[in-house]
Amino acid sequence: MAKRSAPEVNAGSMADIAFLLLIFFLVTTTIETDTGLNRKLPPIDDTEVEPPIIKEKNIFTVYINKFNQLLVEDQVMPLEDLRKSAVAFLDNGGGTGPDACTYCNGKRDPKSSDNPDKAIISLKNDRETKYSTYISVQNELVAAYNQLRDTRAMELYGKTLKEMEANYGDVNWIGNKEKLQEKIEKIKIEYPQKLSEVQ
Amino acid sequence: MAKFNKKKSGDLPAINTASLPDIVFMLLFFFMVATTMRETTLVVQNKLPYADQVEKLDKKDLVMYIYIGQPTEKFQSKFGKESRIQLNDKFADLTDIRAFIASERASKREELVPFLTVALKVDEDANMGLVGDVKQELRKENALKINYTTRKGEISGNKMN
Numbered sequence: 001m002a003k004r005s006a007p008e009v010n011a012g013s014m015a016d017i018a019f020l021l022l023i024f025f026l027v028t029t030t031i032e033t034d035t036g037l038n039r040k041l042p043p044i045d046d047t048e049v050e051p052p053i054i055k056e057k058n059i060f061t062v063y064i065n066k067f068n069q070l071l072v073e074d075q076v077m078p079l080e081d082l083r084k085s086a087v088a089f090l091d092n093g094g095g096t097g098p099d100a101c102t103y104c105n106g107k108r109d110p111k112s113s114d115n116p117d118k119a120i121i122s123l124k125n126d127r128e129t130k131y132s133t134y135i136s137v138q139n140e141l142v143a144a145y146n147q148l149r150d151t152r153a154m155e156l157y158g159k160t161l162k163e164m165e166a167n168y169g170d171v172n173w174i175g176n177k178e179k180l181q182e183k184i185e186k187i188k189i190e191y192p193q194k195l196s197e198v199q
Numbered sequence: 200m201a202k203f204n205k206k207k208s209g210d211l212p213a214i215n216t217a218s219l220p221d222i223v224f225m226l227l228f229f230f231m232v233a234t235t236m237r238e239t240t241l242v243v244q245n246k247l248p249y250a251d252q253v254e255k256l257d258k259k260d261l262v263m264y265i266y267i268g269q270p271t272e273k274f275q276s277k278f279g280k281e282s283r284i285q286l287n288d289k290f291a292d293l294t295d296i297r298a299f300i301a302s303e304r305a306s307k308r309e310e311l312v313p314f315l316t317v318a319l320k321v322d323e324d325a326n327m328g329l330v331g332d333v334k335q336e337l338r339k340e341n342a343l344k345i346n347y348t349t350r351k352g353e354i355s356g357n358k359m360n
Contacts, residue, residue: 011220018223025230035253036318036348044338064327079354127328131267131321132248132357134330135347139250139354146252197334 037138042196058113060089060121064137066128079136086144088112090119090191103152103190116148116191124198141195148191157183243268243285248323249352256346261314263303263342265296267329268322282325284333296336316344323357 062082063071070077072085093104095114104115113119121141125134150160157164161184167173168180245268256262266285270278274290284291286299304312317337321330337345 015216015220015223018220018227022223022227022230025227025234029230029234034256034259034348035351036256036346037250037252038254038316038344038346041334041338041343041345043341043343125327125331127326127331129327130323131325131327131330132323134327135248135250135323135349136354136357138347139252139349142252 037135037142039138039195054120055114055118057094057111058118058120060086060113060119062121062123062137062141064123064125064129064133066126068130068133070137079133079140082137082140083144083147086121086141087147089121090116090144091148092119103155105151117189117194120194120196122196122198142193145191145193149187152190153183153187156187161187239264239266239285239288241266241271241285242274242288242290243270243283244322244324245320246323247320247348247350249354249356250347250349251351251353253349253351256316256318256348258314258316261307261311262316262318262346263300264318264320265299265333266320267325267333269324282322282329284329293332293336296333297340300337300340300342314344315342316346317342318346318348320348 061071061073065071070079070082072082077085088106089112090106091104092106092109092112093101093115094106094108094110094112095101095118096110099114099118101115106112123137123141146161150162153159153161153164159167164180164184167175168177168184243266245266267282268285269275269280269282270290278290284293284296286295291299300317304315307315319330319333334345337343
């Protein structure tokens with residue numbers, strides 16, 4: 001018997017098989033969305049403690065009715081203006097004495113909020129409000145806070161809060177992370193997110 | 200002169216396709232690795248709204264998903280068109296949420312329980328009434344960290360009416 005070399009396998013159809021598999025995975029792939037708006041719910045309070053009295057001027061009421069229209073401080077408002085008026089309310093700094101705000105850039109209108117720490121946004125919605133509207137409003141309010149925090153961060157450290165947080169999460173970033181965290185915390189204390197949802 | 204005059208055939212030489220399988224395999228492996236198979240089968244419609252101030256959910260294994268939306272067409276004859284809650288693979292009632300949270304917590308290591316987040320995947324057409332009820336149930340069960348899962352994009356993409 002003569003020794004024969006094994007015949008070469010025809011690999012011409014390999015590409016076809018690979019394409020078949022590729023198309024299968026292409027079709028079945030769903031890129032999962034894993035982004036969203038983080039919120040914290042208030043804990044249920046059973047204790048019968050008198051709620052602290054909050055001045056009317058420190059509350060910014062936003063009401064969404066069942067026709068998805070906005071009522072902001074008893075005025076109808078289009079969604080596009082919400083961010084601007086929320087920023088104006090939070091950054092007003094109309095307080096005097098111990099309530100005075102040293103870092104606010106607002107109009108210092110005595111009829112509006114004292115300082116960002118006192119300012120509360122109260123969000124109320126109807127049972128028939130659509131979820132997409134609710135998310136749009138939440139988004140605008142979060143954007144207002146983010147805008148103020150970014151401005152403040154730029155003023156103090158020459159970087160936006162987002163950059164600072166990115167640096168904090170970056171393993172390769174050179175610098176003092178403890179100091180950076182202090183800075184981030186400071187800005188978050190200056191502009192705390194006080195968003196209350198009425199049930 | 201004739202020496203250099205090789206025969207000039209008009210047709211182009213065939214392109215070598217020997218490396219084509221390699222390229223395709225490369226793509227194939229990419230998609231195989233990037234694919235995450237859905238753990239749950241959706242029985243409700245789930246078209247998420249848009250938002251642009253989003254944060255990333257970092258720990259995938261520390262997330263509990265609650266889906267809310269209209270039943271898909273297959274189930275509409277049985278369950279109607281009103282928005283429903285989906286937990287795991289099944290339709291659920293409001294009263295099931297507390298048991299669901301408790302069982303999810305029991306399946307995780309004890310030290311990780313405080314980091315558990317509830318991701319609310321709510322269809323953009325759902326009513327806030329149901330979402331509010333779900334939030335109230337979550338408060339009762341002390342699951343306070345929530346995340347409204349959204350798609351990344353301008354809010355003008357949300358339909359307003």
